[in-house]
Amino acid sequence: MTxxxxxxxxxxxxxxxxxxxxxxxPSVQQALEEAITAFSGETQSVQxxxxxxxxxxxxxxxAHFDLDRSIDTAELLGAINHHLRPWPVSxxxxxxxxxxxxxxxxxxxxxxLYRIVNRRAPLALDLGRVWWVPVALxxxxxxxxxxxLVGHHDFxxxxxxxxxxxxxxxxxxxxxxxxxxxxxxxxxxxRSFLHHQVRNIVxxxxxxxxxxxxxxxxxxxxxxxxxxxxxxxxxPDGLYLTNVTYD
Amino acid sequence: MTxxxxxxxxxxxxxxxxxxxxxxxPSVQQALEEAITAFSGETQSVQxxxxxxxxxxxxxxxAHFDLDRSIDTAELLGAINHHLRPWPVSxxxxxxxxxxxxxxxxxxxxxxLYRIVNRRAPLALDLGRVWWVPVALxxxxxxxxxxxLVGHHDFxxxxxxxxxxxxxxxxxxxxxxxxxxxxxxxxxxxRSFLHHQVRNIVxxxxxxxxxxxxxxxxxxxxxxxxxxxxxxxxxPDGLYLTNVTYD
Numbered sequence: 001m002t003x004x005x006x007x008x009x010x011x012x013x014x015x016x017x018x019x020x021x022x023x024x025x026p027s028v029q030q031a032l033e034e035a036i037t038a039f040s041g042e043t044q045s046v047q048x049x050x051x052x053x054x055x056x057x058x059x060x061x062x063a064h065f066d067l068d069r070s071i072d073t074a075e076l077l078g079a080i081n082h083h084l085r086p087w088p089v090s091x092x093x094x095x096x097x098x099x100x101x102x103x104x105x106x107x108x109x110x111x112x113l114y115r116i117v118n119r120r121a122p123l124a125l126d127l128g129r130v131w132w133v134p135v136a137l138x139x140x141x142x143x144x145x146x147x148x149l150v151g152h153h154d155f156x157x158x159x160x161x162x163x164x165x166x167x168x169x170x171x172x173x174x175x176x177x178x179x180x181x182x183x184x185x186x187x188x189x190x191r192s193f194l195h196h197q198v199r200n201i202v203x204x205x206x207x208x209x210x211x212x213x214x215x216x217x218x219x220x221x222x223x224x225x226x227x228x229x230x231x232x233x234x235x236p237d238g239l240y241l242t243n244v245t246y247d
Numbered sequence: 248m249t250x251x252x253x254x255x256x257x258x259x260x261x262x263x264x265x266x267x268x269x270x271x272x273p274s275v276q277q278a279l280e281e282a283i284t285a286f287s288g289e290t291q292s293v294q295x296x297x298x299x300x301x302x303x304x305x306x307x308x309x310a311h312f313d314l315d316r317s318i319d320t321a322e323l324l325g326a327i328n329h330h331l332r333p334w335p336v337s338x339x340x341x342x343x344x345x346x347x348x349x350x351x352x353x354x355x356x357x358x359x360l361y362r363i364v365n366r367r368a369p370l371a372l373d374l375g376r377v378w379w380v381p382v383a384l385x386x387x388x389x390x391x392x393x394x395x396l397v398g399h400h401d402f403x404x405x406x407x408x409x410x411x412x413x414x415x416x417x418x419x420x421x422x423x424x425x426x427x428x429x430x431x432x433x434x435x436x437x438r439s440f441l442h443h444q445v446r447n448i449v450x451x452x453x454x455x456x457x458x459x460x461x462x463x464x465x466x467x468x469x470x471x472x473x474x475x476x477x478x479x480x481x482x483p484d485g486l487y488l489t490n491v492t493y494d
Contacts, residue, residue, distance in 0.1 A: 009371075010368070010371040010372060011371050011372070012371055012372050012374070057372060059372070077367070077368070081368065081369050084369075085369075088370075088371045088372070088374055089371055090368045090369045090370060090371040091368060092366075092368040093368075119339075120324070121257070121324070121328065121337045121338060121339040121340075122328050122331075122332075122337045123335075123337060124256075124257040124258050124259055124335045124336055124337040125257060125258070125259050125304060125306070125335070125376070127259070127335055129372070
């Protein structure tokens with residue numbers, strides 16, 4: 001009897017070409033599929049809620065896959081994590097779900113965290129885990145700019161040219177910027193996001209933070225519906241998929 | 248005119264044999280001395296406040312060195328950090344100090360943080376940065392055991408056999424254990440520590456946390472003045488030198 005499993009996982013995106021299987025290097029999807037084959041002998045495909053790019057991390061990615069053989073979730077967790085070594089991927093929890101559950105299509109919300117370390121000194125312990133911005137950033141100005149993006153909009157200005165979404169219209173439920181010491185965090189929540197949407201937003205807010213653009217310009221960037229009107233794409237290092245929600 | 252500089256630095260201890268120069272691999276001290284030579288042309292020795300072991304990290308190590316040529320601290324910071332690449336070492340601040348300042352001998356206090364991640368799922372993002380303990384730990388029991396070690400004691404039971412300190416007596420000013428979610432942090436403060444003292448204490452408190460030893464046994468371990476009475480040495484990965492104080 002085939003059972004469908006939902007897993008929640010954490011990973012360091014650094015060594016991967018991204019979530020999705022590609023010919024040019026290791027992917028998180030491939031690491032998981034190979035771990036599943038290693039303990040079950042089955043060849044199963046794993047579907048993820050968010051197709052994170054190369055270098056993007058996850059604290060709460062969700063994925064699903066089927067297994068023909070019967071296994072309880074505690075045993076599954078031990079076996080999959082064992083066979084994921086030495087990849088920096090860890091399955092935090094697993095549960096059996098109905099066969100119509102789909103990690104990507106059933107998701108009703110996604111949350112991302114973007115971490116900036118704003119200080120003169122280069123990174124040491126946080127290398128690859130945050131975006132180092134040595135010029136002083138005004139987090140309050142960034143927050144004011146961010147507030148102009150919340151709601152239902154055409155986000156063409158923040159959409160990668162390779163984006164495959166049917167429509168550039170998305171509803172951004174939350175976009176908050178807060179500083180704690182030398183770290184600035186941007187928290188973004190929506191039902192779904194366009195390709196590079198969070199990183200393009202962060203790259204724009206950084207220009208506001210350093211005073212090159214007034215916060216009000218963010219509204220003009222949005223209205224332009226033109227990718228070249230916005231700032232550059234922020235690096236993947238600071239981005240974390242933190243949570244995926246389901247009804 | 249020779250000037251003495253005090254620097255405060257952060258590093259990932261993972262790629263190093265430790266703070267101190269050794270024949271068997273790269274050290275933080277060597278990385279700093281080579282960076283100084285690279286921008287100044289001078290061969291100067293760097294003295295650190297704490298001789299952290301291989302794999303032990305620093306958020307606030309302090310060191311000093313002399314320079315014969317004149318340089319202001321902002322220029323020094325830029326130059327030294329530039330030449331430290333690609334080592335994961337970052338100098339956070341620099342100041343000119345009197346010529347009798349000594350990073351190690353003038354220090355009046357040192358603070359360490361030990362991070363444990365206590366969960367079933369293996370590490371992904373925190374690999375090499377924390378001690379992963381998959382068995383459930385009772386942080387309150389650990390805190391009760393820790394309280395028995397605060398004060399002036401003969402810490403022979405927690406002292407590495409290679410320790411070169413003149414006396415096994417130390418005054419532990421603070422030893423706190425606290426849990427936040429899946430992370431348990433041990434904070435230790437003293438004027439100075441014996442070799443492996445924090446890691447041997449943490450290895451002992453872990454046995455208390457998992458219920459193998461009652462908290463009260465920590466007092467007996469201390470009284471035994473015998474290294475074999477205490478628990479094993481906790482791994483270096485979770486240890487951070489966070490702060491060094493001077494009068």
